[in-house]
Amino acid sequence: MADVPRLKGFTRTERRLFLVSICLLAALLAYPLWGDDYNVAALRDVMLFGLFALSLDFLWGKTGTLSFGHATFFGLGAYGVAVVAIRFGLDPVYASAVGLACGVTLAGLLALAVGYFLIFGGVRGAYFTIVTLALTIIAQHVAIGWASVTGGDAGLIGVPPLGFAVAGIELSLADPRALYYFVVALCAAALVILWMVCRGHYGKILTAIQDNELRARTLGHHTSLHLLIVFAVSAMLAAVAGGVYATATGFVAPDMIALLLSTEVIMWVAVGGRGTFIGPFIGTYVVWNLEQEISSIDSKLWPLFVGLFFIAMVFLFPDGILTVLELMKKLWRRLAANRQAEKRAP
Numbered sequence: 001m002a003d004v005p006r007l008k009g010f011t012r013t014e015r016r017l018f019l020v021s022i023c024l025l026a027a028l029l030a031y032p033l034w035g036d037d038y039n040v041a042a043l044r045d046v047m048l049f050g051l052f053a054l055s056l057d058f059l060w061g062k063t064g065t066l067s068f069g070h071a072t073f074f075g076l077g078a079y080g081v082a083v084v085a086i087r088f089g090l091d092p093v094y095a096s097a098v099g100l101a102c103g104v105t106l107a108g109l110l111a112l113a114v115g116y117f118l119i120f121g122g123v124r125g126a127y128f129t130i131v132t133l134a135l136t137i138i139a140q141h142v143a144i145g146w147a148s149v150t151g152g153d154a155g156l157i158g159v160p161p162l163g164f165a166v167a168g169i170e171l172s173l174a175d176p177r178a179l180y181y182f183v184v185a186l187c188a189a190a191l192v193i194l195w196m197v198c199r200g201h202y203g204k205i206l207t208a209i210q211d212n213e214l215r216a217r218t219l220g221h222h223t224s225l226h227l228l229i230v231f232a233v234s235a236m237l238a239a240v241a242g243g244v245y246a247t248a249t250g251f252v253a254p255d256m257i258a259l260l261l262s263t264e265v266i267m268w269v270a271v272g273g274r275g276t277f278i279g280p281f282i283g284t285y286v287v288w289n290l291e292q293e294i295s296s297i298d299s300k301l302w303p304l305f306v307g308l309f310f311i312a313m314v315f316l317f318p319d320g321i322l323t324v325l326e327l328m329k330k331l332w333r334r335l336a337a338n339r340q341a342e343k344r345a346p
Helices: 004-008 012-033 037-063 071-087 092-119 125-145 176-199 201-211 213-218 223-249 259-272 278-297 302-316 322-344
Strands: 163-166 169-172
Touching (some): 012 037, 037 201, 037 278, 071 125, 071 223, 092 125, 092 223, 125 259, 176 201, 176 223, 176 278, 201 223, 278 302, 278 322
Antiparallel strands (some): 163 169
């Protein structure tokens, strides 16, 4: 009963998203009880891509700033883990954890450096998107050209599983189901933390910046600094997703830092619902399954069908797939009201 007053402070949309999130979390926690190893691993990868989409949603959905080079940070996390774990010859127990920390740090520093010159330089809108697009192209060429470190086109194989060694206690996530539950906890923690941050005063500042940055600056907010912080946090979260994904699959390749992935993550966020946080996970799952089903029929057809699906979503449901649920609810209420009216009629 103590939780009821807190729920009363939620808006109607927040209540619905909260209930959807709880249901999804319960389903995810129970899924390994009946799912086979392949499907559990596939769902784990989808959640990691969903975490990647969440990182972009924090930037794009809450500030209105679209990055077309977000795969750069995902790839930095993945390559950071692979290069440190394989090239440096560290103990496999904690090599991936050290690599993950290096990759996330590198992604954060790059975002701070690039973001400082762009954001404090007044670069906004389409110009910011174009520059971040160039960033991904450069990063992909570096990943391919620096073959002595990154493995070139072939990438790197043999990334050890994620593990930790603290105070003499070793914890390895080599078991696929253990890693699955770790990913569930990671995604849930990131979702809750970002939601709590954006629900408070800081979220109102970001909303003000998105609506009218000049007005927010006039009110005394350091808008450029806030945008830089959000850009850096979103980059580091993307690197976390990329690094954990590399430990799960055991390899890295230039595709993890390519322009195609930057395009796909925008689609995942848009389909799920920009600014909703839970929407990117749903959008990632829907688009990923659509790709799998179409690829099983013909591998050459899925880009066409996914592209048509995305265009249809933009025209029919521009606010994302969650609006479909809202429309269905309104339709159900209207039908219920009509039935009540028919019963009252003589």
